[in-house]
Amino acid sequence: MSTTSTKSKYPTYVILGSGGHTAEMCKIIQALLLQRSNCEKYQPIRYIVANSDVTSQRQLCAALPALTKDSDDPFISVPRSRSVGQNWLSTIFSTLWALLWSFWLIWRDRPQLVLCNGPGTCVPFGYASYLCRLLGRLPTHCKIVFVESYCRVETLSLSGRLLLPLADMFVVHWPALAARYGHKRNLRYFGRIL
Numbered sequence: 001m002s003t004t005s006t007k008s009k010y011p012t013y014v015i016l017g018s019g020g021h022t023a024e025m026c027k028i029i030q031a032l033l034l035q036r037s038n039c040e041k042y043q044p045i046r047y048i049v050a051n052s053d054v055t056s057q058r059q060l061c062a063a064l065p066a067l068t069k070d071s072d073d074p075f076i077s078v079p080r081s082r083s084v085g086q087n088w089l090s091t092i093f094s095t096l097w098a099l100l101w102s103f104w105l106i107w108r109d110r111p112q113l114v115l116c117n118g119p120g121t122c123v124p125f126g127y128a129s130y131l132c133r134l135l136g137r138l139p140t141h142c143k144i145v146f147v148e149s150y151c152r153v154e155t156l157s158l159s160g161r162l163l164l165p166l167a168d169m170f171v172v173h174w175p176a177l178a179a180r181y182g183h184k185r186n187l188r189y190f191g192r193i194l
Helices: 020-034 036-041 056-063 065-069 088-109 122-134 158-163 175-180
Strands: 012-015 045-050 075-078 113-116 143-147 169-172 187-189
Touching: 012 020, 012 088, 012 122, 020 036, 020 056, 020 113, 045 056, 056 065, 075 088, 088 122, 113 122, 122 143, 122 158, 143 158, 175 187
Parallel strands: 012 045, 012 113, 045 075, 113 143, 143 169, 169 187
Antiparallel strands: none
C-alpha cells in the first residue's frame, strides 16, 4: 500500500519536564513548526512525560491544542529518573530503570529527532538514542538536540553537562555560556531564542 503523505515513518520525540521546562518546550515547538515545511516533516510527534508529572500534559494541551488533538494519543508516560528530594543511592536504580524504558522506546520507535531542554527525564533518552545509533538501530539522519534552559546563564544544568558530549546540537541562550563552552563542536548560540 503506497501513501502520498509526507509524514515520516519515524516520530519526533519531545521530552517534557515539570513547570518551566514544559513552558519553554511549548515555545520551542511553536517555533519549530511555524514553518509550513516543518509541520509535516516532524510528524508524528510523541511527547514523553514522566509518570509522576501531572502538569506537563495539561500545560502542553492548553498551550498547543491543535498539535495534540490530531493524534490518537501523542503522550508516552515513562518512569522518572530522579524525583525531587530522592536520595542519591536510590537514584541509581530509578535511573537504570528509566534508561531501560528509554532504550526500549527508542529501539521500538526509532525517532528521527529527540528534542529536549533539560528535565532529568531527558538524560536516559539521550543516552539510549546515542547507544541505539551506535548499534545501527536509528536512521542515519536521527538527531539529538538539547536546548539548555533559558535560566542557565553562566553554567550548564546537570542534564546539560551529561548530554553535551552526546548531543548533535546543543543550544544555549546566553553569551556567557557560548563563550565558556564555545570550543565544543556541537554547541550553538543563536542569541535568545525564547
